[in-house]
Amino acid sequence: MKSIARTVTALGAAASIALGLAACGGSPADSATADVTDPELKALVTAAQEEGTVVLYGVPDEKVLRSVADRFTELYGVEVQPVRLVSADLAQRFSSEASSGAPASDLILMTHSPFYADALQKKWLTPVSSAGIPDYPGDYPADYLLSDGDVPVVSLVPTSAVYNTDKVSAPPESWQDYADPKYRGQLAVADPATSPANLSFWQLMRDTYGDDFLRGVAANEPTWHNSAVPGTQAVAAGEDALGHPGVEAIVRNLTESGAPVKTVVPGPTTGPEIALGLTAGSEHPNAAKLFAHFVLSKEGSTLLAEVSGAGSPYGTGLPDGFERPQPVSAQQEKQIKQLLGSP
Amino acid sequence: MSAPATAQPPPPAAPGPPRPARRGRRRLRPARPFEAVSLLIGVALIAVVMVPLVRVLIGMFWVDGQFTVRPITRTLSLPGLGDLLRNTVIVVLASSAVALVIGVALAWLNERTNARMGLLTDSLPLLPFLLPPVAGAVGWVMLLSPESGLLNSWIRDALGLVGIRADSGPFDIHSWYGLVMVYAFYAVPFVFMNATAGFRNLDSSLEEASRLGGAGLGRTLRKVTLPLVAPSLGAGLLLCVWFGAGMYSLPAIVGTPAGIEVLSVRIVELLTFSYPPDTEVAVGLSGFVVLFVGVAYWLQLRILRRGRYAVQSGKGGAARRIDLGAWKWPARVVILGYVLVSTVLPIVSLVLVALNGYWTPDIGWGSLSLDALRQAVFDDPITSTALANSLGLGVVGGLVGILAAAAVALYVARHRSALSSTVDAGIKLPAAVSNMVIAVGILLLFGGEPFLLSGTLAILLIGYLALYLPQASIAADAAVAGVGDELPEASAVSGATPFRTFRKVYLPLMVPGLVAGWALLFIRMVGDLTASAILAGTGNPVVGFRILEVFTSGSYALLAALSTVLVVITALVLVAVLAYTRRASRHGVRASVGGV
Numbered sequence: 001m002k003s004i005a006r007t008v009t010a011l012g013a014a015a016s017i018a019l020g021l022a023a024c025g026g027s028p029a030d031s032a033t034a035d036v037t038d039p040e041l042k043a044l045v046t047a048a049q050e051e052g053t054v055v056l057y058g059v060p061d062e063k064v065l066r067s068v069a070d071r072f073t074e075l076y077g078v079e080v081q082p083v084r085l086v087s088a089d090l091a092q093r094f095s096s097e098a099s100s101g102a103p104a105s106d107l108i109l110m111t112h113s114p115f116y117a118d119a120l121q122k123k124w125l126t127p128v129s130s131a132g133i134p135d136y137p138g139d140y141p142a143d144y145l146l147s148d149g150d151v152p153v154v155s156l157v158p159t160s161a162v163y164n165t166d167k168v169s170a171p172p173e174s175w176q177d178y179a180d181p182k183y184r185g186q187l188a189v190a191d192p193a194t195s196p197a198n199l200s201f202w203q204l205m206r207d208t209y210g211d212d213f214l215r216g217v218a219a220n221e222p223t224w225h226n227s228a229v230p231g232t233q234a235v236a237a238g239e240d241a242l243g244h245p246g247v248e249a250i251v252r253n254l255t256e257s258g259a260p261v262k263t264v265v266p267g268p269t270t271g272p273e274i275a276l277g278l279t280a281g282s283e284h285p286n287a288a289k290l291f292a293h294f295v296l297s298k299e300g301s302t303l304l305a306e307v308s309g310a311g312s313p314y315g316t317g318l319p320d321g322f323e324r325p326q327p328v329s330a331q332q333e334k335q336i337k338q339l340l341g342s343p
Numbered sequence: 344m345s346a347p348a349t350a351q352p353p354p355p356a357a358p359g360p361p362r363p364a365r366r367g368r369r370r371l372r373p374a375r376p377f378e379a380v381s382l383l384i385g386v387a388l389i390a391v392v393m394v395p396l397v398r399v400l401i402g403m404f405w406v407d408g409q410f411t412v413r414p415i416t417r418t419l420s421l422p423g424l425g426d427l428l429r430n431t432v433i434v435v436l437a438s439s440a441v442a443l444v445i446g447v448a449l450a451w452l453n454e455r456t457n458a459r460m461g462l463l464t465d466s467l468p469l470l471p472f473l474l475p476p477v478a479g480a481v482g483w484v485m486l487l488s489p490e491s492g493l494l495n496s497w498i499r500d501a502l503g504l505v506g507i508r509a510d511s512g513p514f515d516i517h518s519w520y521g522l523v524m525v526y527a528f529y530a531v532p533f534v535f536m537n538a539t540a541g542f543r544n545l546d547s548s549l550e551e552a553s554r555l556g557g558a559g560l561g562r563t564l565r566k567v568t569l570p571l572v573a574p575s576l577g578a579g580l581l582l583c584v585w586f587g588a589g590m591y592s593l594p595a596i597v598g599t600p601a602g603i604e605v606l607s608v609r610i611v612e613l614l615t616f617s618y619p620p621d622t623e624v625a626v627g628l629s630g631f632v633v634l635f636v637g638v639a640y641w642l643q644l645r646i647l648r649r650g651r652y653a654v655q656s657g658k659g660g661a662a663r664r665i666d667l668g669a670w671k672w673p674a675r676v677v678i679l680g681y682v683l684v685s686t687v688l689p690i691v692s693l694v695l696v697a698l699n700g701y702w703t704p705d706i707g708w709g710s711l712s713l714d715a716l717r718q719a720v721f722d723d724p725i726t727s728t729a730l731a732n733s734l735g736l737g738v739v740g741g742l743v744g745i746l747a748a749a750a751v752a753l754y755v756a757r758h759r760s761a762l763s764s765t766v767d768a769g770i771k772l773p774a775a776v777s778n779m780v781i782a783v784g785i786l787l788l789f790g791g792e793p794f795l796l797s798g799t800l801a802i803l804l805i806g807y808l809a810l811y812l813p814q815a816s817i818a819a820d821a822a823v824a825g826v827g828d829e830l831p832e833a834s835a836v837s838g839a840t841p842f843r844t845f846r847k848v849y850l851p852l853m854v855p856g857l858v859a860g861w862a863l864l865f866i867r868m869v870g871d872l873t874a875s876a877i878l879a880g881t882g883n884p885v886v887g888f889r890i891l892e893v894f895t896s897g898s899y900a901l902l903a904a905l906s907t908v909l910v911v912i913t914a915l916v917l918v919a920v921l922a923y924t925r926r927a928s929r930h931g932v933r934a935s936v937g938g939v
């Protein structure tokens with residue numbers, strides 16, 4: 001039974017690799033361009049190329065994952081199969097697969113949450129520090145090595161404001177614009193409870209501007225959405241003038257199509273941190289380690305920051321006044337919801 | 344009902360004479376291999392859903408070696424629980440009522456009067472079904488948002504011509520009426536399909552007798568036609584309620600911005616907004632959905648058990664259509680007008696947005712391009728594989744599902760016992776439980792040892808069957824109820840085995856209902872998002888998974904492009920199936936029934 005399932009998976013993988021090859025017109029391993037000298041890394045590259053492919057579960061936008069994946073494949077000749085879903089769905093999938101003993105992913109890039117500690121403790125994830133990744137932690141910024149380096153943060157997604165350029169002549173200069181009465185009935189805001197990072201942002205707003213700011217936002221009668229997607233679309237369509245939070249990847253897609261929409265970070269901000277995890281007992285452990293090595297390197301990290309519009313721990317793309325997200329207590333959550341009048 | 348066939352010699356295969364049974368029904372035979380197999384199928388299907396669910400329940404109520412009622416107390420003390428329940432009841436009941444009126448009217452006009460326009464009016468009312476709810480919801484938001492809604496903006500332009508100016512409105516999708524309307528559009532096909540099957544089986548001589556007796560069209564409809572098709576209407580209404588209680592995308596996208604929160608949305612939020620998911624309260628809330636759907640189920644059972652409804656009589660009775668005379672064309676205009684509003688408009692908005700690249704009321708008519716469509720569908724090898732996988736799963740899953748449901752429905756109809764009622768209720772239970780909980784349960788059960796189905800099409804098939812079997816089961820129930828007792832009894836008395844009776848009598852007579860059920864399953868499986876989100880991946884991509892990916896990454900244009908392709912493909916299949924069954928029922932079934 002096991003072997004049949006494995007064969008099916010292998011056939012599937014082979015088919016998709018075949019498709020990839022047909023598109024490139026040559027074996028990716030032969031066309032690897034990276035100049036590797038370090039013997040440890042060299043051994044890892046060879047092992048990864050033998051595995052041939054790596055399955056990545058990630059929350060960043062599909063285009064972002066593909067861009068990073070393409071560069072990785074170009075360097076090392078290893079194919080990447082990204083599965084892109086929101087954190088909650090990925091966490092559900094990952095934990096169900098792991099607890100049934102059949103992990104489908106090789107590594108994950110998910111919003112940092114208690115999930116990681118939980119998964120490490122249950123041995124669903126291999127601690128990154130003891131996985132044998134060449135050069136790790138090396139000169140990786142120490143602030144971003146969580147759980148003693150077992151969970152590295154690879155991307156910081158600053159919360160931004162999104163606005164319709166036809167409706168808002170000058171970009172908002174302060175978060176306090178959200179409480180400006182001229183935007184009454186013109187706000188599309190994601191329910192703060194949609195994610196811990198969102199709550200963390202509103203707590204930062206309370207700490208920075210005081211509770212009256214949140215009351216002011218409530219007085220503008222925002223339209224509450226239960227994810228950032230419909231709100232951003234409504235702002236792009238001109239249904240609303242200002243939206244929150246702005247999601248860089250969505251806005252970039254819209255701008256490419258010509259929609260009148262932009263993001264801006266008008267003041268101190270925070271946002272979700274995306275961490276990396278290595279799936280324990282995965283099918284392509286070496287390819288996963290090689291990919292981790294790439295994303296943790298300055299080159300990979302900077303590329304990820306550039307294509308996603310998010311920040312790199314090395315500094316690229318991090319706005320001034322970015323603060324690491326702080327956990328929000330149940331009490332604070334209740335107060336935030338009350339002040340904002342959110343559902 | 345006549346006395347058991349004592350005048351005839353007992354059929355050779357029957358070990359004993361048929362006994363009269365309760366409520367005027369009679370047991371045909373004791374359990375036989377065929378019936379044992381039916382029962383086994385039912386039990387297996389229930390196990391697929393129940394085993395994971397029971398595991399979740401045990402995990403909730405049995406913590407650290409002792410029993411706890413914490414999930415119940417936590418659920419009952421949830422802030423705003425009253426509002427949640429009230430909103431859910433209002434939305435579901437209001438939309439079901441609207442859908443019942445519209446669906447029955449459409450089905451009656453199409454089946455019983457000469458307003459029918461062939462395949463056109465057969466298939467068009469089913470179209471809203473083909474659009475995945477997430478795409479339908481987005482389509483309506485893009486049409487009827489107060490400021491930037493395309494339809495609103497067109498209406499304002501038209502009003503501007505006569506000097507009426509406004510910046511927003513006249514409609515707002517994010518409102519009670521908007522939410523009920525969208526729910527109703529999605530519920531109408533359930534009623535329409537079931538009512539159509541009911542009207543088709545109707546013996547028009549009863550209507551004629553009523554007319555000859557001096558009753559008018561309206562009175563005949565009220566006193567004769569509608570009561571005769573009550574089981575079909577009940578089945579349709581039941582599906583509306585179940586569909587409504589479990590629906591997530593519509594209330595999340597349309598209702599949340601209006602401040603209308605319903606149970607299904609809260610359940611998904613509890614499972615997804617934070618880690619770890621709050622399964623306790625999520626499953627606790629599902630308990631209310633079970634209760635709600637249970638009431639609807641009980642009502643349907645009462646209709647079925649009263650037994651005063653239309654069945655195939657075994658006599659000729661070809662259905663004659665009512666001539667509407669001068670009202671024929673106005674009736675047709677009403678049908679087409681409904682289709683235009685409910686279906687064509689949202690699809691047009693999706694196509695426009697797909698071609699424009701993003702949602703805006705100022706469509707750049709000159710610069711529309713097929714880029715998004717090409718990018719989303721044709722240039723993407725995963726999407727092409729996903730399409731093929733979904734269609735294959737829909738065909739196979741639909742067939743397996745409807746045949747299994749038919750076998751179980753027959754078993755239940757012929758064995759009124761505690762066991763059969765349990766099987767019947769068990770097979771319908773998944774409709775009341777959050778799809779996500781079921782999908783996760785299935786992954787836990789079948790993903791690992793000893794099955795190792797994670798990442799295969801087989802696990803998707805199991806997931807789809809588990810999720811959509813309730814709908815198949817209701818369709819099959821109505822189909823079985825429509826066959827009645829006379830013909831199967833005649834078959835049994837003539838010495839046919841139960842399997843032969845199933846093959847030669849039940850199956851042909853049930854074909855229209857079963858094909859409708861198959862089409863329902865096919866469409867549901869091809870457009871499924873919930874099971875796919877958990878069970879699909881790189882090894883087994885399906886369309887629903889791709890749609891979810893493009894929705895969460897925020898591209899309405901790609902979402903629109905992908906949904907449009909999905910609608911076109913499923914519509915072609917649906918029309919082909921309808922055309923085929925029309926012919927089959929006209930030439931095959933009617934002929935053989937009439938020839939008895």
